[in-house]
Structures are given as structure tokens and as C-alpha cells.
Amino acid sequence: MKALEDENLTNQKDERLQVEAARQDPARFAELYENNFERVYAYIAHRVRNREEAQDATADVFHQALASLPRFEWRGSPFVAWLLGIAANVLSDRWQRVAKRQEVVTDDLEQVGMEDDIEQRAMLYQLVETLPDDQRRVIIRRFVGQKSLREIATELGRSEGAIKQLQLRALQNLRKRIRSNHG
């Protein structure tokens, strides 16, 4: 238990140093971006219906964060909490502009188990990057590019059956790694 607390403390110190570095030189914002992208994106993806909207909102969050960084005050919470606060405001603003979705926001905000879902998504997005190259290429083309197995097979020069098997193995791999991360 004490080891876990020490690790958290070390992470906080590192993060604090990263924030200070980014304040001095905006080019150092890269580390904060890399460390928190998946969490922020997952938070937004949990609440929206399509990838384009999720990406637009994510971009807004990081732009606002970079612009507001000089005003950031360290209050003991992780930096990602500040980013998620910005994300909530960004989504709220976007949805207020689209009156139809105001009700959905309220519902979503009160959803039970939201935090778990966000954590799982963030972990899943990170794990995709750890897949073997051929499996990762299939997953990205299938879910990001939304291409059919036949199109992917043509692009990669493989048979449709082989692509189908790669898709299955990729998802099984992800399931296995999620389980191992959960311990």
C-alpha cells in the first residue's frame, strides 16, 4: 500500500515538473499530451456518437489547455483531472449549441460506471498500439477506416480469410492484455 502511495507521489512530481516545463516552453507540452491523450479522448468518446465529433472536441480540449496553461494552479489533483474539467466544459458548450442534445448530456453525466468505462477505453486505445503490426493494421483499417475485409485484403495483399483471422486474433489479444492489466 505504501509502495503504491510512493509511486503516485513520484508520478505527481514528474507531472508537476512537466507542467512547469510546458509553462516555460510550450514545446514541452508534448509530454503532457502523450501521457493524457487517451484518457481525454476516451472521456469524450464515451459521450459522443461518432469519431469526428470526438476528435474535434479532443482537439478543442488540448488547444484550450495549452492556452490556459499559464493560469493552471496545482491543487493536488492529477493534471488529467484539469483536462477532463476542460473536456466537460467543451462538450457542454458544443451541446448547448445543438439544442437537441442537451437532454443527452444530462443523462450521460449521471451514468453509473462512467469512470470504469473511460478507463477501459483509454487502456484499450493504448493497447492497440502494442499489437503486432499486421494485427494493428487490420484493426485500424477496419474500425478507423471502416473498410470491408475485402478492401483490407486488397490493400495488404492478403486473402480475405487471412484478414478475418488477423481480426479475430487481434481482438483476442486485446482481451488477453486487458485481463492481464486488470490482474
Place this chain on the structure above:
Amino acid sequence: MASTSMADQLEDAIEMMIAEPDSAPPQVDLKISELLGIAAKLRLLPDPEFRAELKAELLGQNHAVPVAANVDIRRQTREQGQARRDVKPDEILPTLFGAGDVNYPVHRGNFAISAAIHAALIAVVATAGLWMTRQTQLTPHTTSILLTDISAYVWPLSIDKSRGGGGGGDRDKLSESKGSLPRFAREQVTPPTIVVHNEQPKLPAEPTVVGPPALTPPTFQIGNPLSAILQLPSNGTGFGGGLGSGSGGGIGSGEGPGFGRGQGGGTGGGAYRVGGGVSAPRPIYDPDPEYSEEARHAKYQGTVLLSVVVGPDGRPRDIRVQRSLGMGLDEKAIEAVRKWAFEPAMKDGHPVAVQVNIEVSFRLY
């Protein structure tokens, strides 16, 4: 075989999920159900390209562009990214058509202004040759040079070619008597006299006039060879010693110790030449002449040589053409030189008249 069946079932379910994302999940085996749950979350998997582009955008532009503008830029980027697979020929350079590219907004008007400026510059460069040729044909250039022959002063050997003169007298009522000229010398000690007022000078000296020493006039009665008074002795109506109606100790109507109408010694009249103690006049105002219309149209060019006497007042006079050019250029040269002004030539600390030559060149470049 079981794996093949499982892969097929999974693919069918994923296909349905992608096609109808809002519909209820299909009924599948428990093993596949868990994988389908993962696939459902992957449906919004972030595009790796977007992740990298956003990072580059954040670090590259350093927030010089407002957030609202960034949204527009991203939207354009995304639309271009989606269209990248089926690019049309006119979309290869989207900025050329005002559509904008990745990181900055583009206005169509800028392209029109830029094109107009470039066209104007190209026109100026293309016609530069014509402009320069015309300029050469239409611009005459004129130069004027004062020619002074600086050399050691040598007395002229012939009376006809001598310059200068002198005069004198002692305010008598009669003109000076006729007689022979005294001896010419470089310096005068005693001016010539006919009516001698001092019979016993303490330091007698031979009367002379300043002129070429080589001239040896006859040595009988001293007088003015040009005078009409034969019998009555007189020194003449002038003053300052000497004979005649002038002044300065010489003989004749001039000024100075020489003989004749001129000034400052010597014989024959006329102005000094530069040299031998006579300094050159210096132009202080020398406007160039204009080109005559006739000569300009005929593209005629050359040099006019003028002979000019610069008086003690620094003004030119007695302007004569020594070498003519014609086509109105001689007149233009005279007209210009007449306006000139000089610091006069000096001899023994006094301004004197000198004759100089002025070369006026007319050229077309």
C-alpha cells in the same frame, strides 16, 4: 475449423455493428460476445493520423491562431484527409483555388492581388528594353571645357603678333610729338619723354618701353611714330609719364609701359594670353548649352571651339567661333557661353582681360 466459424460469426456481428451503430447487439456466443464488446469500444478508436497531426498543430503553431480558427482548420484537414483517396485534378493544390491547406486560412482575393502584381512586374520587365532605347535616343549630353595653354611667357618676336600696349603723357594741351620709339626692354626704369622737366637727374637712365627686347627701333628723336605733330615738342595729353593720351609710362593711347592701344606692356593691342605671370580665369557659373532641335532630329554630334575674351569683370566678350559645327549648335554654344561667369585672370595682383578657348561638345548617348 472452430476458429474459422468463430471468425465468421465475429465478422458478421462487427459488420452489423458498423453498419447500424444504434441497433441492439446481435445474439452471439458468449466467447464472441466479449470480443464484440471490445470491438464496440474500438468503433471510436482515435485515428493515429489525427493524433499525430493534433500534436504537430499544438507544438507548431504555438497558439498564434485562436481556438475557433483551429476548429475550422481541423475541419478542413479532416475533409481533405477523407477526400485524399479520390483526389480530383483541381484539388492537387487546394491553396491555388482558395480552399486553404493545413494550418492557415486562405482568401481568394489574395490570389487575385498577387496575380495582378506579378503581371504588372512581368510587363515592366518585358518592356524595359524599349524604355531604355527611347531614353538613349532622346537624351542629348553636352559638355563645355575651358582650354588654357599654360606655358612660360615668351615675348612675341613680331610686332604684328604682339599683344598689349601702353600710353602716357603729362597732361599737355597738345598730342605727343612724332618720333621714333625708344628701345624695348623687359623692365622700364625711365619712361620716354620729349619735353624734359628735369635736365639734371641724379641717376640718369635710358628711357625705354616694355616690349620685345629683340626689336631695335631707330635711335633719333623719341616720339610716337603714329603722331601727326611734327614740330612742337609735347608729351601728350595723357598722364603718368611717357607719351600719348593714355597712362602708365608707355607710348600711345593704352595703359601701361608698352606701346599702342593695349594694356600692361608690349605692343599691338588685344588681351593677354594665359601664362607668364597671367593666371587662367576660372569658371564659376558654366551652364551647359541646349541641343538644337535640328541637330537632335538628325542625330548630329560634334564639338564647337569658341574663342572668348574674359574681361577683368569676369564676363565673357568678343566670342568668336574658331571651329564651327553647324545645325544651330554654334549659336547654342555661344548662347550658353555668353551666360558664363569667371573669376578673372590676374596679373601682378590685378584682374586683366585674357583670351581663352572654350570647347563645347554635343553628344547623343
